[in-house]
Amino acid sequence: MPSYDFQCRECGERFDVRCAWQDKAQVRCPKCGGEELQEIFSGFTFLTAGGGGGGGCAPSSSGFS
Numbered sequence: 061m062p063s064y065d066f067q068c069r070e071c072g073e074r075f076d077v078r079c080a081w082q083d084k085a086q087v088r089c090p091k092c093g094g095e096e097l098q099e100i101f102s103g104f105t106f107l108t109a110g111g112g113g114g115g116g117c118a119p120s121s122s123g124f125s
């Protein structure tokens with residue numbers, strides 16, 4: 061079962077919860093019982109655009125005119 065990191069928006073408590081994905085909506089802050097939780101994605105890397113493009117038929121301007 062995966063665990064999720066949450067941060068409470070009310071008291072700032074940070075904690076992790078192990079629950080099913082569909083149960084995340086029922087998670088409450090263990091400290092203040094707040095429902096306003098922000099999920100923290102740690103170790104999440106965005107794929108940057110670009111890389112591995114082109115090549116092949118670049119026009120070469122070796123001048124014979």
Ligand SMILES: [Zn+2]
Nearest residue numbers: 068071089092
């Ligand atoms: Zn809280």
